Amino acid sequence: MANRIFSEEEVQKLIKRAAELEAERSVADRESSENGLTIDELKHIASNAGLDPQLIEQAASEMDSTSSDLQEKVRVIRDEIATEVWLDRQPDRETMDLLVTELNHIYGTTDELNWWDNFWGSHEGKAKVKRTSSTTEWNYKTEAGIYSTRVLLQQRGERFRIRVSKRQMFGLEWDNAVS
Numbered sequence: 001m002a003n004r005i006f007s008e009e010e011v012q013k014l015i016k017r018a019a020e021l022e023a024e025r026s027v028a029d030r031e032s033s034e035n036g037l038t039i040d041e042l043k044h045i046a047s048n049a050g051l052d053p054q055l056i057e058q059a060a061s062e063m064d065s066t067s068s069d070l071q072e073k074v075r076v077i078r079d080e081i082a083t084e085v086w087l088d089r090q091p092d093r094e095t096m097d098l099l100v101t102e103l104n105h106i107y108g109t110t111d112e113l114n115w116w117d118n119f120w121g122s123h124e125g126k127a128k129v130k131r132t133s134s135t136t137e138w139n140y141k142t143e144a145g146i147y148s149t150r151v152l153l154q155q156r157g158e159r160f161r162i163r164v165s166k167r168q169m170f171g172l173e174w175d176n177a178v179s
Contacts (some may be wrong), residue, residue, distance in 0.1 A: 082165035089160045096153055100129055103138050103151060172177045
């Protein structure tokens, strides 16, 4: 095994597993219920792996600031569940289009409405997309028309807003929802 060359994917798996094993050992040594590694333990592992320990500190700092920025706030108001995040980003049109494509893929749908859908303003089982210079709104309605999912991608100044909401039609409340 000394001369074996590991692929990039194998290296990632090995490092991940080694970190898990180190965490288990650290927890067992401390005889506590904590799970994970301290920043000093991570810096030691990085140093042994030939990485600059200061980069671990920088990455941890970035992670802390990002996770606090992305704290999810979910709001339930009668027939709607909604959450939104604000990012310090300015995605281009291509990125917005890729996000719409990914939403269509996740929901197994398309945003290509035929003339009939457009005529009646109906889009059950499909997504309807509205675009302006600063906003893309993706709205999917289930085939039965009971639920709709709306994703708003909106540039506001230097910040980018992503708002996701799921709504039950016909005034149904989430307390009465069938799984």
